[in-house]
Amino acid sequence: MLKQLTHVQVWVHDQDEALAFYTEKLGMELREDVTVPELGNFRWLSVGVPGQDDVAITLMAIPGPPVFEEETRKQILALLSKGASGGLFFSTDNAQKSYEELKSRGVEFTQEPTEQPYGIDAGFRDPSGNHFRMGQQS
Amino acid sequence: MVFLPSTRHLLRAKDLVDARYREPLDVPTLARVAHLSPAHFSREFRRTFGETPHQYLLTRRLERAAAMLRNTDWAVADICLAVGLTSVGSFTTSFRRVYGVSPTAYRAAHPPLERARVPTCVLQAYARPHSSSFREDRRAAHG
Numbered sequence: 001m002l003k004q005l006t007h008v009q010v011w012v013h014d015q016d017e018a019l020a021f022y023t024e025k026l027g028m029e030l031r032e033d034v035t036v037p038e039l040g041n042f043r044w045l046s047v048g049v050p051g052q053d054d055v056a057i058t059l060m061a062i063p064g065p066p067v068f069e070e071e072t073r074k075q076i077l078a079l080l081s082k083g084a085s086g087g088l089f090f091s092t093d094n095a096q097k098s099y100e101e102l103k104s105r106g107v108e109f110t111q112e113p114t115e116q117p118y119g120i121d122a123g124f125r126d127p128s129g130n131h132f133r134m135g136q137q138s
Numbered sequence: 139m140v141f142l143p144s145t146r147h148l149l150r151a152k153d154l155v156d157a158r159y160r161e162p163l164d165v166p167t168l169a170r171v172a173h174l175s176p177a178h179f180s181r182e183f184r185r186t187f188g189e190t191p192h193q194y195l196l197t198r199r200l201e202r203a204a205a206m207l208r209n210t211d212w213a214v215a216d217i218c219l220a221v222g223l224t225s226v227g228s229f230t231t232s233f234r235r236v237y238g239v240s241p242t243a244y245r246a247a248h249p250p251l252e253r254a255r256v257p258t259c260v261l262q263a264y265a266r267p268h269s270s271s272f273r274e275d276r277r278a279a280h281g
């Protein structure tokens with residue numbers, strides 16, 4: 001049987017910008033940063049939430065040939081930038097406090113902390129257009 | 139060099155509609171967020187998201203109004219103002235066009251939703267009415 005979820009992948013349009021955003025603005029930690037010259041400088045880059053060591057987020061550059069032809073690469077980039085990528089959901093102990101912290105660091109919020117039947121949640125995006133939620137469960 | 143499509147700016151404007159639909163938003167304000175002229179912005183927004191910014195804003199407001207009709211006991215006029223619309227007359231007209239009944243009849247027919255544990259952002263995205271039902275708006279988009 002499957003044992004554990006270890007990595008989730010998000011496409012990013014620029015790995016350097018993404019790394020800065022996820023670590024400096026979202027407060028995540030760098031987990032892996034490996035560049036492989038034989039693979040056209042493919043860069044395996046992952047970050048994670050401090051304290052949650054067994055799940056990492058892979059910040060994946062959108063590859064051109066030989067992985068995807070140029071047309072596909074552009075389509076992914078276009079979908080990402082119009083907000084049609086998937087999302088990730090995070091928990092927080094205090095949605096309002098986290099919102100103020102992240103906002104002061106320049107994180108782009110799509111929704112301020114809002115009371116919901118299940119708690120308080122808020123939404124934000126990364127520079128590429130990926131959509132994230134954070135929720136404080138009641 | 140990294141190419142970030144201007145679509146990302148359009149998305150920022152669309153996000154602003156979802157976040158600030160209660161406020162008197164208009165196309166020039168949204169166009170500024172997207173760094174485009176209002177005319178160019180409306181065209182590009184429609185090309186990218188399949189409807190005009192005005193349609194997106196109106197359907198967002200109507201979706202929020204429908205949710206408030208179901209889940210609150212507020213008066214129709216108060217709901218109209220709460221979702222950023224100023225004329226109860228045109229609110230009622232648009233609402234009827236999209237939902238097929240008046241706000242009052244909609245409320246009577248739709249008791250509060252038994253909320254499943256589905257995030258509200260998901261409900262909001264899926265419950266927004268299709269803007270293809272807007273005859274008057276389509277005219278405005280071309281005119």
